Amino acid sequence: xxxxxxxxxxxxxxxxxxxxxxxxxxxxxxxxxxxxxxxxxxxxxxxxxxxxxxxxxxxxxxxxxxxxxxxxxxxxxxxxxxxxxxxxxxxxxxxxxxxxxxxxxxxxxxxxxxxxxxxxxxxxxxxxxxxxxxxxxxxxxxxxxxxxxxxxxxxxxxxxxxxxxxxxxxxxxxxxxxxxxxxxxxxxxxxxxxxxxxxxxxxxxxxxxxxxxxxxxxxxxxxxxxxxxxxxxxxxxxxxxxxxxxxxxxxxxxxxxxxxxxxxxxxxxxxxxxxxxxxxxxxxxxxxxxxxxxxxxxxxxxxxxxxxxxxxxxxxxxxxxxxxxx
Amino acid sequence: xxxxxxxxxxxxxxxxxxxxxxxxxxxxxxxxxxxxxxxxxxxxxxxxxxxxxxxxxxxxxxxxxxxxxxxxxxxxxxxxxxxxxxxxxxxxxxxxxxxxxxxxxxxxxxxxxxxxxxxxxxxxxxxxxxxxxxxxxxxxxxxxxxxxxxxxxxxxxxxxxxxxxxxxxxxxxxxxxxxxxxxxxxxxxxxxxxxxxxxxxxxxxxxxxxxxxxxxxxxxxxxxxxxxxxxxxxxxxxxxxxxxxxxxxxxxxxxxxxxxxxxxxxxxxxxxxxxxxxxxxxxxxxxxxxxxxxxxxxxxxxxxxxxxxxxxxxxxxxxxxxxxxxxxxxxxxxxxxxxxxxxxxxxxxxxxxxxxxxxxxxxxxxxxxxxxxxxxxxxxxxxxxxxxxxxxxxxxxxxxxxxxxxxxxxxxxxxxxxxxxxxxxxxxxxxxxxxxxxxxxxxxxxxxxxxxxxxxxxxxxxxxxxxxxxxxxxxxxxxxxxxxxxxxxxxxxxxxxxxxxxxxxxxxxxxxxxxxxxxxxxxxxxxxxxxxxxxxxxxxxxxxxxxxxxxxxxxxxxx
Ligand code: HEM
Ligand SMILES: [Cu+2]
Ligand SMILES: [Cu+2]
Numbered sequence: 065x066x067x068x069x070x071x072x073x074x075x076x077x078x079x080x081x082x083x084x085x086x087x088x089x090x091x092x093x094x095x096x097x098x099x100x101x102x103x104x105x106x107x108x109x110x111x112x113x114x115x116x117x118x119x120x121x122x123x124x125x126x127x128x129x130x131x132x133x134x135x136x137x138x139x140x141x142x143x144x145x146x147x148x149x150x151x152x153x154x155x156x157x158x159x160x161x162x163x164x165x166x167x168x169x170x171x172x173x174x175x176x177x178x179x180x181x182x183x184x185x186x187x188x189x190x191x192x193x194x195x196x197x198x199x200x201x202x203x204x205x206x207x208x209x210x211x212x213x214x215x216x217x218x219x220x221x222x223x224x225x226x227x228x229x230x231x232x233x234x235x236x237x238x239x240x241x242x243x244x245x246x247x248x249x250x251x252x253x254x255x256x257x258x259x260x261x262x263x264x265x266x267x268x269x270x271x272x273x274x275x276x277x278x279x280x281x282x283x284x285x286x287x288x289x290x291x292x293x294x295x296x297x298x299x300x301x302x303x304x305x306x307x308x309x310x311x312x313x314x315x316x317x318x319x320x321x322x323x324x325x326x327x328x329x330x331x332x333x334x335x336x337x338x339x340x341x342x343x344x345x346x347x348x349x350x351x352x353x354x355x356x357x358x359x360x361x362x363x364x365x366x367x368x369x370x371x372x373x374x375x376x377x378x379x380x381x382x383x384x385x386x387x388x389x390x
Numbered sequence: 391x392x393x394x395x396x397x398x399x400x401x402x403x404x405x406x407x408x409x410x411x412x413x414x415x416x417x418x419x420x421x422x423x424x425x426x427x428x429x430x431x432x433x434x435x436x437x438x439x440x441x442x443x444x445x446x447x448x449x450x451x452x453x454x455x456x457x458x459x460x461x462x463x464x465x466x467x468x469x470x471x472x473x474x475x476x477x478x479x480x481x482x483x484x485x486x487x488x489x490x491x492x493x494x495x496x497x498x499x500x501x502x503x504x505x506x507x508x509x510x511x512x513x514x515x516x517x518x519x520x521x522x523x524x525x526x527x528x529x530x531x532x533x534x535x536x537x538x539x540x541x542x543x544x545x546x547x548x549x550x551x552x553x554x555x556x557x558x559x560x561x562x563x564x565x566x567x568x569x570x571x572x573x574x575x576x577x578x579x580x581x582x583x584x585x586x587x588x589x590x591x592x593x594x595x596x597x598x599x600x601x602x603x604x605x606x607x608x609x610x611x612x613x614x615x616x617x618x619x620x621x622x623x624x625x626x627x628x629x630x631x632x633x634x635x636x637x638x639x640x641x642x643x644x645x646x647x648x649x650x651x652x653x654x655x656x657x658x659x660x661x662x663x664x665x666x667x668x669x670x671x672x673x674x675x676x677x678x679x680x681x682x683x684x685x686x687x688x689x690x691x692x693x694x695x696x697x698x699x700x701x702x703x704x705x706x707x708x709x710x711x712x713x714x715x716x717x718x719x720x721x722x723x724x725x726x727x728x729x730x731x732x733x734x735x736x737x738x739x740x741x742x743x744x745x746x747x748x749x750x751x752x753x754x755x756x757x758x759x760x761x762x763x764x765x766x767x768x769x770x771x772x773x774x775x776x777x778x779x780x781x782x783x784x785x786x787x788x789x790x791x792x793x794x795x796x797x798x799x800x801x802x803x804x805x806x807x808x809x810x811x812x813x814x815x816x817x818x819x820x821x822x823x824x825x826x827x828x829x830x831x832x833x834x835x836x837x838x839x840x841x842x843x844x845x846x847x848x849x850x851x852x853x854x855x856x857x858x859x860x861x862x863x864x865x866x867x868x869x870x871x872x873x874x875x876x877x878x879x880x881x882x883x884x885x886x887x888x889x890x891x892x893x894x895x896x897x898x899x900x901x902x903x904x905x906x907x908x909x910x911x912x913x914x915x916x917x918x919x920x921x922x923x924x925x926x927x928x929x930x931x932x933x934x935x936x937x938x939x940x941x942x943x944x945x946x947x948x949x
Binding site for chain 2: 071072073079082083086087090093094097098101102104105108109112113114115118119120121122123124125126127130131134135138139142143145146148149150151152153154156157158172205206207209211213214216217218219220222223224225227240242243244245246247248249250251252253354355
């Protein structure tokens, strides 16, 4: 294994071929310029080597055409690199609509993963091949980073923020993942393995053993009642707070007239910094739940609110003006 | 031993010069002579280079085996953090400006000293004070936050001596600011008659650009680290999300300085290279105005690319697009310099003297460093290579292959001026070649490691990465030899080296028209400049290619 190091790692996601082609393009451009400059230096070095002690060089002060040439050509090549790179990045930053959502919480120094049906894993991640997977990333302490080299994806896991990242595994197998943002003493052992399975195997694995792990939607529903969210957010829209039916993925109008898309980050912010964004037509009554909920509680609540996406949206008292597609 | 041609017997050290004008420890510690202050800095940055070098050696030995060979994870984390802090804040940032810049700027523009000589000495004391705090941190528990001090790790979670380190870097910042201020005022107001802006050596242009960054950027890092320190000491919530702060805000502030700071490190080295190449090609530099303007362009645009270190923190896609585009923009002036340096060689009269070997090595290494910057600025590619060994390799190519090579090359180039002595030429060439080989062997494998997915700051790694890591460590031992050699023979030459004479190369700058070592006042009489920079053709005083010149060595100036 050690003797036959390939220069590119395994390609196991939809992003791997795009990132590798970019890499190949940049390597080609770089090799061309490195060779051209090196060749020029070596040739000049020997060809114009000092012949006699007191010889001086031919005074040449510059050449405007050359200057323009070597500003314009690198500029064009740079634009090409920029544009191509931007296309891949924009794709990576915008998850498709219908994804398999998996919650990942990083803490010093382990990864806790929760599958959509509630099955939990630690330092392991199981995903089906061919399905768009979205990881919702949260941290309980410092900044971490979830990095899967074989997928060519990574994303920082930032306390106080939700970051998401998506990929589509393309090859069944076992791939190592790492924490790639330095996070303290055991940063280097904060990793694990992604197992990419055939969809049927994944389904079997998923239902195989929930090991008594509660479904996050059920946990979230329980919390919704316990924390008395349900006393204001009545689903029929008659409460002091908007109904949450259909909110997830939809568009919400705010008191200042602007609109936002209700994604995980919006929901999280609404729970923790409840008065940051007020839904049009409502009072800033909601208490802040900062410090009262763990990251996993928030994820369960989010999962529950997501499950309301398909519930009927009341005609009045709805939180959403344009429900997201299901 | 030395291959330097024997000098005619006429070469003697001047009777009195800045080194022997006064004696005793007080005369050094209370000096306001820019040349002596430069030597104080030379000693102190060398000390920090040594400290940083020892940490680096331990890191590379530790990484010989996948499980880690030498130290515990805690210690490993401290090693790379203290390596970074010592090298960046206390060696590389002050190195060329405070040593070569201090020594040369007044000489190059024909001035007696810098504009504020006492402030100049104060800068050194501030640097030393900051350095003491940092050494105190290293000695009492060490520092394990990474040189980047990311919050909330540094401000809440780390158990190491963060507070004294942060105070030390805060204090040290004022040294940079004062040095920058001094240089800007000196360059504006103290140029000798005839030394117009476009007759300034390109080294001075580079120092001028660097000084602007010192003045505008350093206050930001100072206040940022102060805020992190306050958060740590008094549990205030600037960056700690648990107290309503934002950890990403820290990164914006940190990189707002620290990206420009990478140009603080490389611009002065580019200045050195722009002096060496025309001297050893004996012809004017190709595209003087483009090289000068590109220094300013780098200093200015360099302030608008900081968030390219944050593409994967969750920053908005639009911000990422803007910062990627701007990063490509800042690469163009660097490319312009490389093309102009290379073209300067064309139809030159090129020699193999040691400084030239460093300069040509610099071009090659900086080229690789700069080109791989394009990989990192490429949004799609950065998703994969961000925070891997690819980044480590990139910035070492720039900072060690570029900036340190420039610094060591510059030391060799001006050593005869600084000490009045020549170093053993053969050993020096050998060391330059050893450095070049050792450097590439150390850092090239790290590009591959990074692309294969090895994250940075790891004290252990999967076994399939071992071969490349062992190569890197082997290279590092060659590299260490390459650094030890100059330390030894340069020190040796101060006492035993051959007397150099005013202008051994010969070079065209004003600094070469005065004695070596210079007098305390630099020049007997204020020089008047009536020649263009790097002009060999109209300089009969250099004794080149004029039938009456002595054949063995260049003549002295016509004073
Ligand atoms: C050609 C122009 C350059 C471009 C386009 C460029 C681009 C980049 C980018 C995008 C990164 C962030 C990589 C990441 O974290 O994923 C980076 C990192 C870095 N670059 Fe450059 N770079 C250039 C030149 C330089 C120069 C001149 C220096 C220093 C003298 C330098 C020193 C560094 C350092 C120190 C880091 C890493 C900081 C850290 O995370 O510890 N770069 N560069
Ligand atoms: Cu980590
Ligand atoms: Cu940068």
